[in-house]
Amino acid sequence: MKCRYCHTPLHDVFLDLGSAPPSNAFLGAIDLNAPELYFPLRLYTCPDCHLVQVDEVQKHDALFSGDYVYFSSYSRTWLAHAERYAAYAAERLQLGPNNLVMEVASNDGYLLQYVKARGIPCIGIEPTAGTAMAARARGIETLEHFFGERFARDFAATRRKADLVIANNVLAHVPDLNDFVAGLGAVLAPEGVITVEFPHLMQLVAQRQFDTVYHEHFSYFSFHTAQRVFASHGLRIWDVEELSTHGGSLRLWICHTDAAHHETPAVATLLASESAAGMLAMDYYHGFQPLADGIKNAFLAFLIDCKRSGKQVVGYGAAAQGNTLLNYAGVRPDLLSYVVDASPHKQGRYLPGSRIPVVAEARIRESHPDFVVVMPWNLREEITAQLGYIREWGGKFVTAVPALQVE
Ligand SMILES: [Zn+2]
Numbered sequence: 001m002k003c004r005y006c007h008t009p010l011h012d013v014f015l016d017l018g019s020a021p022p023s024n025a026f027l028g029a030i031d032l033n034a035p036e037l038y039f040p041l042r043l044y045t046c047p048d049c050h051l052v053q054v055d056e057v058q059k060h061d062a063l064f065s066g067d068y069v070y071f072s073s074y075s076r077t078w079l080a081h082a083e084r085y086a087a088y089a090a091e092r093l094q095l096g097p098n099n100l101v102m103e104v105a106s107n108d109g110y111l112l113q114y115v116k117a118r119g120i121p122c123i124g125i126e127p128t129a130g131t132a133m134a135a136r137a138r139g140i141e142t143l144e145h146f147f148g149e150r151f152a153r154d155f156a157a158t159r160r161k162a163d164l165v166i167a168n169n170v171l172a173h174v175p176d177l178n179d180f181v182a183g184l185g186a187v188l189a190p191e192g193v194i195t196v197e198f199p200h201l202m203q204l205v206a207q208r209q210f211d212t213v214y215h216e217h218f219s220y221f222s223f224h225t226a227q228r229v230f231a232s233h234g235l236r237i238w239d240v241e242e243l244s245t246h247g248g249s250l251r252l253w254i255c256h257t258d259a260a261h262h263e264t265p266a267v268a269t270l271l272a273s274e275s276a277a278g279m280l281a282m283d284y285y286h287g288f289q290p291l292a293d294g295i296k297n298a299f300l301a302f303l304i305d306c307k308r309s310g311k312q313v314v315g316y317g318a319a320a321q322g323n324t325l326l327n328y329a330g331v332r333p334d335l336l337s338y339v340v341d342a343s344p345h346k347q348g349r350y351l352p353g354s355r356i357p358v359v360a361e362a363r364i365r366e367s368h369p370d371f372v373v374v375m376p377w378n379l380r381e382e383i384t385a386q387l388g389y390i391r392e393w394g395g396k397f398v399t400a401v402p403a404l405q406v407e
Helices: 029-033 060-065 076-092 112-116 129-137 149-158 177-186 201-206 223-231 265-277 289-308 320-329 362-367 377-386 388-393
Strands: 012-020 039-045 052-054 101-104 122-125 162-168 188-199 235-243 249-256 313-316 371-374 396-399
Touching: 012 289, 012 320, 076 112, 076 162, 076 377, 101 112, 112 122, 149 177, 177 188, 177 223, 177 235, 188 201, 201 265, 223 235, 223 249, 223 265, 235 265, 289 320, 313 362, 371 377, 377 388, 377 396
Parallel strands: 101 122, 101 162, 162 188, 313 371, 371 396
Antiparallel strands: 012 039, 039 052, 188 249, 235 249
């Protein structure tokens, strides 16, 4: 097995979470009588470029052929983030009716709706039919296609190049990293800008976010590694912001190497903090496993204590990170009776692996659970505010990462 970026052979294990089904492979009632497909969930560190990555792009079709049920518009926090970004980018780059904004992996148009509202022409590229259709229903032109260099060259030749290319929370999920980044460059106007957001590996390690690891999340980047990847495709990072989304993300502002954008001091500052954290040496990448195991064991011990004392524990948020934690800990419905999710596409189904039923929020008001585990801890504030009424019967909120917290 070789690095998906620089092709160096990989031997250094960063994290081994056993095996699990794809995190989006929700089950219907009828599937409960059938076996599930499990894949190893193991990450390696490249000793040359330090890209942390899943051990192969396993059965890409199997991972994505299931019903893809994630619609970005179901999180209010996420919508607010998208709206702020659109306003900021439009002002910073002075975008107007003569420009073109392209978003790669545009989902249901949750972000481009705010670009369109500003009168800026935009187009979404989205391979998933259901979400692409939802975007079109909002009046956002959406091409149902995987993004890569060939697609980008065709688009640039037959339509035009884009002044802003948005690739938020997609870089980590791309199987062919070099082809994808080459495509970003190919579709970008000479003085155009690409913005890319992804979870920051330095935060993942510092805050022990091992549950953000799942099969469809192929790559985990430091700023150093990202800079190297873009540079090898003729692209230059001229600004970087540290964001709180997904437990700590980076937003890169990128242009062609020879474009006029001036580099901000943030670039050198972040490179220095990564060096100071030790991210340029392999020692940094060893030793994450015991931290993950400690969190998993504390969570499991809590669930077993609750079971013994007759307390009911349920979950909120049927997200990928919840599935990773539940499957790594071997949790089943006897320890966590159900998970609530706001998306009607998930309700009535079962979590992959753990087979815990996904239900609507009304169930919480009916069953008065003693504890609600907030699975997507990055949305903790939004969720605890929304479910504040569980305090009426003495209910408490639980998060497992970065350490077990009950309050
Ligand atoms: Zn590498």
